[in-house]
Amino acid sequence: MSISPFAQRLTEALGPEIVATAADAVAPWLSDWRGLYKGQAQAVVRPRSTEQVAQALALCQQAGVPVVPRGGNTGLCGGAAPDASQANVVISLDRMDKIRSIDTIANTMVAEAGCILGNLRRAAEENDRLFPLSLAAEDSCQIGGNLATNAGGVNVVRYGMTRELVLGVEAVLPNGEIFHGLRTLRKDNTGYDLKQLLIGSEGTLGIITAAALRLSPRADSRAVVLAAVESSRQALELYSLLFARCGARLQAYEFFTGACLDLVLTHAENVQAPFAERYPAYVLLEIADTASEDVLNALLESVIGEALEQGLCLDAAVSASLAQLQGLWRLREEISEAQRADGLHLKHDVSLPIERIPDFMASMEARLQARHPGIRPFIFGHFGDGNLHYNLSRPLGADPKWALGEGKPVSDEVMDEVARYDGSISAEHGVGQLKRDAFLALKDPLELRLMRAIKQVFDPSGIMNPGKLL
Numbered sequence: 001m002s003i004s005p006f007a008q009r010l011t012e013a014l015g016p017e018i019v020a021t022a023a024d025a026v027a028p029w030l031s032d033w034r035g036l037y038k039g040q041a042q043a044v045v046r047p048r049s050t051e052q053v054a055q056a057l058a059l060c061q062q063a064g065v066p067v068v069p070r071g072g073n074t075g076l077c078g079g080a081a082p083d084a085s086q087a088n089v090v091i092s093l094d095r096m097d098k099i100r101s102i103d104t105i106a107n108t109m110v111a112e113a114g115c116i117l118g119n120l121r122r123a124a125e126e127n128d129r130l131f132p133l134s135l136a137a138e139d140s141c142q143i144g145g146n147l148a149t150n151a152g153g154v155n156v157v158r159y160g161m162t163r164e165l166v167l168g169v170e171a172v173l174p175n176g177e178i179f180h181g182l183r184t185l186r187k188d189n190t191g192y193d194l195k196q197l198l199i200g201s202e203g204t205l206g207i208i209t210a211a212a213l214r215l216s217p218r219a220d221s222r223a224v225v226l227a228a229v230e231s232s233r234q235a236l237e238l239y240s241l242l243f244a245r246c247g248a249r250l251q252a253y254e255f256f257t258g259a260c261l262d263l264v265l266t267h268a269e270n271v272q273a274p275f276a277e278r279y280p281a282y283v284l285l286e287i288a289d290t291a292s293e294d295v296l297n298a299l300l301e302s303v304i305g306e307a308l309e310q311g312l313c314l315d316a317a318v319s320a321s322l323a324q325l326q327g328l329w330r331l332r333e334e335i336s337e338a339q340r341a342d343g344l345h346l347k348h349d350v351s352l353p354i355e356r357i358p359d360f361m362a363s364m365e366a367r368l369q370a371r372h373p374g375i376r377p378f379i380f381g382h383f384g385d386g387n388l389h390y391n392l393s394r395p396l397g398a399d400p401k402w403a404l405g406e407g408k409p410v411s412d413e414v415m416d417e418v419a420r421y422d423g424s425i426s427a428e429h430g431v432g433q434l435k436r437d438a439f440l441a442l443k444d445p446l447e448l449r450l451m452r453a454i455k456q457v458f459d460p461s462g463i464m465n466p467g468k469l470l
Contacts, residue, residue: 006063007043010089013059014052020044029090032081033073037433039082041068044090050170050178050209056091057207058176065089066466067174069203071145072116074137076347077432079149079202083467091207093144100210102127107215108167108184113144113208120213129215132159132251136333144208150200152428154286157384158251159216161428162199168212169195173205174459184212197454202430203465205458219251219288223296224325225304227313228279232383233358235283238312239384242285245303249296252286253384260335260380267338271330274317283313283383284332335380339391344403345378346411348390350418351427357388360421364390367417372410374398387427390414415442431469439469 003011003021011019020026021043031038047053060067068082070092082088093114100110104127111120118139124131135141135153145151147169151162159165168183181195198208229235235255242250258280264271274282287296297318304316319325339345352360361379368375374395381388392410394402415425415438431439440448448470455462455470 004042006059006065006087007089009063010043010045010056010059013055014045014047018045018047018052020046026090029070029092030082032075032078034076037078037081039068039084039088040086041082041088041090042086044092046092046095048095050096050172053091053093053096053172053207053209054176054178056089057172057174060089061175061461061463064461064463066463067091067207068465069093069144069148069207071113071148072137072141074135074141075145075149075432076349076429077426077434079430079432079465079468080145081433083433085466088466093207093209094142096209097142099123102129102215103184104129104215106184109213109215110182110184110210111143111213112210113142113147115143117141117143117146124215125218128218130218131165131213132216133162133165136336143211143213147199147208147211148201148203149430150428152382152385152387154252154254154382156382156387156428157253158248163196165214166195166199166211167214169198169208170210171195171198171206171208174461174464178209179206182210182212197458200430202432202469204455204469205464217290219290221291221293221296222286222288222325223293223300224284224286224319224328225300226274226317226328226331227283227285227304227307228275228315229281229283229313231280231358232361234312235281235383236354236358238283238307239354241307241310241312242303243384245306246287246299249287249289249299250285250384251288252284252382254284254332254381255281255383255388256284256332256335256380257281257378259376260338260378261331263338263342263378264331264334267341268330268334271334272327274328274331275315279314282331284328285384286329332380335378336389339378339393342393343400345391345393346403346407346414348388348392348411348414348418348425349427349429350388350390350414350423350425351386352388352418352421352423354383354386356421356423357383357386360417360423361388364414364417367413368392368410371413372406375410382427386423412438433467436467436469 096114
């Protein structure tokens, strides 16, 4: 099959080792990992340098060709999948995977956008430092995609979202200009913080090619507790106690319902029930410090003892070894895979004011059961920062493709209830294609107007990641 004139021009400019145009070479880059979205593209560009990214974008803008930036393809909202236009050009930075520098005096790391997150974490550890961003997909997601979506993860309670870990970025704008913002300064109050516009923009303003990241001290002493709780309200009360007693040592506070644990025990291999009996819900919390494990264990024993005395939890299991720590974490981390084994389901990545989570869960369940009897909620997430993964599966015995038919009206109800409780319909996964309609319907009109104005400044030709976000 002959290639398009523009793909030919790209190939001549960058070389056939950078530009792929054959149908079988382009095909793997056209869909998201969940298989919900699949589009078209005339070429895939895999540059090795920022200059090659700039050259590709300049050519695309001159020709009015739409560009779809792509990271590790671990997103859940279709933000890196092209739409149905055959004109699309996918640009992947997977070959730009160098760590340019690590500074253990200033505690910074400069890394290219194609670096795998897990590799960055290991490189920091080898230099006796910690890069605290931690996700379930960290051994396949790329730091450029993490920045583009402002990823969250399990350590937000202590370290914040991705944007709080970034000192500077290098990026290529749609016209091919290079934004040289790769500064490692902690303090720079010289005008607007332009990097923050690029972080979380989902590839709609430009392509981040490198980032200067903040490093923290290694906190090798870790301890994990799995606590059984009666309800999300009890989980909230327990969180208040732990936050007060553990302070900055508290780096993860995860919540999941008994239904989630049952699903993991059914579908995951080599996992064990943590208690002799089942409970309505569970909290998994982790504290970490540079101090010895004895100090952490003494603190945990004191705090959990106080929690049990006050009736803030029903039972508790404390990790006594690294193997036990990892085993307790698996009960939380295997939930998504276990639900995938259960069948197609509706994912909702939402955030709420923490103190309103119990009321939201109660009203949301009542609303769903009244209108969609038998629907099965699987609720888990990063409770300590207000983030719930409010996932829903079909009623038992229903058509396996139930979510495809009932999905939109059910999701609309979830989004509406989240808005009613002053929450956000996207806590950490972005908007992409999946949530674009809800985003446009629920976002404040003034905010949308300002976003569109910013988009016009950065991308007046409208070539960047069409069909996403705005």
